[in-house]
Amino acid sequence: MEKAETWLYKTLQYRFDDAELFRQALTHRSATGSNNERLEFLGDAILDFVISEALYHARPEASEGDLSRLRSVLVKDVTLASIATELELGLHLILGGGERKTGGHRRESILADAVEAIFGAIFLDRGYAAAKDVIEQVYASRLSDLPDAESLRDPKTRLQEWLQARQMSLPIYELVNVTGQEHRQKFEVSCTVTEVPAPTTGTSTTRRKAEQKAAAKMLTELLQDNS
Secondary structure: OHHHHHHHHHHHOOOOOOHHHHHHHHEOOOOOOOOOHHHHHHHHHHHHHHHHHHHHHHOOOOOHHHHHHHHHHHHOHHHHHHHHHHHOHHHHOEOOHHHHHOOHHHOHHHHHHHHHHHHHHHHHHHOHHHHHHHHHHHOHHHHHOOOOHHHHOOHHHHHHHHHHHOOOOOOEEEEEEEEOOHHHOEEEEEEEOOOOOOOEEEEEOOHHHHHHHHHHHHHHHHHHHOO
């Protein structure tokens, strides 16, 4: 644990008063002893609150929906796993033998949970202000370079809003074809808008994803026609 404690201080300038909390935050359920699941639960809630407050002040004109989309991007597993990788957290995780052999220290869900568990452990160790300071430090670059909230809306939503703003008919999605075996199916979906001569199609591993692709193509065509 001494190596992990040194890493934490050099990386995040934080030293635990209760070293056992830090050990627990690093411990995956595959290992023996107390694991980090409860701390992850707590850290998830604290992270949501800290990021919500930061976004509220960073984007004073943003709607509730836009703030929710921005928060979702910042706190989702892929972002947390990316943060863990940047910090080299995986090198310090305590895993069971099976997880170690299968590369658990690189697994997205394990890394994401460990980051949140550390936030939760810091909260218990020194309170909300300490947890907030660490979270804001970890998220500093992401909070200073926030994406345009409009770009975070999924293609189906953006297409519908674009059509509604121009009083055009709403899109119709139809399942065109399903191929492949049950566990590896491909769905082909068409997107039709009355005012557009031909439908667009999208293909993916789920019907929802196929609809999103078809909607994205339709929106591209509409934007090109109106440019």
